[in-house]
Amino acid sequence: MLTPDENELLTRTGAATAMGDYLRDRWTPAVRAGLLEADGAPARVRLYGRNYVAFRATDGRVGFLDEECPHRRVSLAIARNEDNALRCLFHGWKIDVSGRLVEAPSEPPERQDAFCAAIRINRYPVREAGGLIWVYLGTRASPPPFAEFEFTRLPESHVDIRRAVVHCNWLQGFEGTLDTVHAGILHVGWIGDPAKRWQGAQGAELHVLSRKVPSAAIEFAERGYGFREGALRALPDGSVYVRIRDVALPYYSFIPTPGGAPCFVTIVVPIDDETHMQWYIIYDPAKPIPDAARERLMAGSSGDRDDFASDLGGWDNRWNQDRGLMKQGHWTGIARSLPLEDFAVQEAMGPIADRSGEQLGSSDVTIVRTRRLLLDAARRHLAGETAPETGHDAIRALAIRLAPGADWRAVDTMNPPPSLADAAE
Numbered sequence: 001m002l003t004p005d006e007n008e009l010l011t012r013t014g015a016a017t018a019m020g021d022y023l024r025d026r027w028t029p030a031v032r033a034g035l036l037e038a039d040g041a042p043a044r045v046r047l048y049g050r051n052y053v054a055f056r057a058t059d060g061r062v063g064f065l066d067e068e069c070p071h072r073r074v075s076l077a078i079a080r081n082e083d084n085a086l087r088c089l090f091h092g093w094k095i096d097v098s099g100r101l102v103e104a105p106s107e108p109p110e111r112q113d114a115f116c117a118a119i120r121i122n123r124y125p126v127r128e129a130g131g132l133i134w135v136y137l138g139t140r141a142s143p144p145p146f147a148e149f150e151f152t153r154l155p156e157s158h159v160d161i162r163r164a165v166v167h168c169n170w171l172q173g174f175e176g177t178l179d180t181v182h183a184g185i186l187h188v189g190w191i192g193d194p195a196k197r198w199q200g201a202q203g204a205e206l207h208v209l210s211r212k213v214p215s216a217a218i219e220f221a222e223r224g225y226g227f228r229e230g231a232l233r234a235l236p237d238g239s240v241y242v243r244i245r246d247v248a249l250p251y252y253s254f255i256p257t258p259g260g261a262p263c264f265v266t267i268v269v270p271i272d273d274e275t276h277m278q279w280y281i282i283y284d285p286a287k288p289i290p291d292a293a294r295e296r297l298m299a300g301s302s303g304d305r306d307d308f309a310s311d312l313g314g315w316d317n318r319w320n321q322d323r324g325l326m327k328q329g330h331w332t333g334i335a336r337s338l339p340l341e342d343f344a345v346q347e348a349m350g351p352i353a354d355r356s357g358e359q360l361g362s363s364d365v366t367i368v369r370t371r372r373l374l375l376d377a378a379r380r381h382l383a384g385e386t387a388p389e390t391g392h393d394a395i396r397a398l399a400i401r402l403a404p405g406a407d408w409r410a411v412d413t414m415n416p417p418p419s420l421a422d423a424a425e
């Protein structure tokens, strides 16, 4: 449970808010890199309650600007994109990727250079890595160093990127990705379904365990980027099924998958206080992701990689929930794809959940911990302490079945020992 003030602090990310300022001071994953084509349509990007435009110029460089034309504020999302610049449709002002006004045909030729030099345009630093365009929207004169992740160092062939736009506050989405116990309950309709076993038999077998033993003992290990969580389920034979997850501030959750299987990270970014985006990033450190697997990941979705849950529905149609299906035994009645179950429960908490009315249990300990860390980070930022960027590239989550008495904290997730299920096969 939070006080109303704490809830406000955590959930509000607009201009001049402590959380918004803290988040803008990190590199933010903003747009799928593949969405931007050289001389193609600019992308309209909304982050932390403000609109921007991202475009790829003729030479491949990416520009990231305020959405409004600096002249009379026409959206640059409908601008021409040509000759290494955006050209506003209204009066032809031409702005390059560095945010310089290079032509203003509405002014007399003899005044052009002086006029252009006097116009100020907000342009934001970008990085292209891991199939994403990252932007720095903070106020530092030079942005903090870009902190790599394992997936940002991989070739595009090894990474699959999808994004969903979810219609509620970002923290509801982020907390959904941190909630280990819901997997065996909310998603019970998907666990053990052979059609969904894209991670292979071992992955399916491990997930079945979370259905058989829904509750888990949760332990932590401190990390510079946040923390590592071990969710331990004691199995009848004395072995322990452990889901080792990394939580990296401010919004990264590394979801455990079996050793050798592709890895999964979610990134939950505010669009505004009542809308957020969830990046679903699957990456295989060892080999390319096959096309067939990419297609399977999109199964049951809208088909749009930049909004794969656009047909989720909402309160008007109860997220397309099928009560008939529920009578036949389906848990949620939201059967088209697993992530839709997550998004529906997140949206069903309302646009901004009031956490002062919560009554939490032992399974919520990870969420409580994350809220404390986020509150602390935002308050420190407000007090002028800049959070250091810590390395993320050695993070890898893991689901594994360990022998009785084994210490999950001692498991090297980058080079995991064989899972007990492996040994038995």
Ligand code: FES
Pocket: 069, 070, 071, 072, 073, 074, 088, 089, 090, 091, 092, 093
């Ligand atoms: S409004 Fe854009 S050039 Fe005039």
Ligand SMILES: [Fe+2]
Pocket: 176, 182, 183, 186, 187, 342
């Ligand atoms: Fe889920």
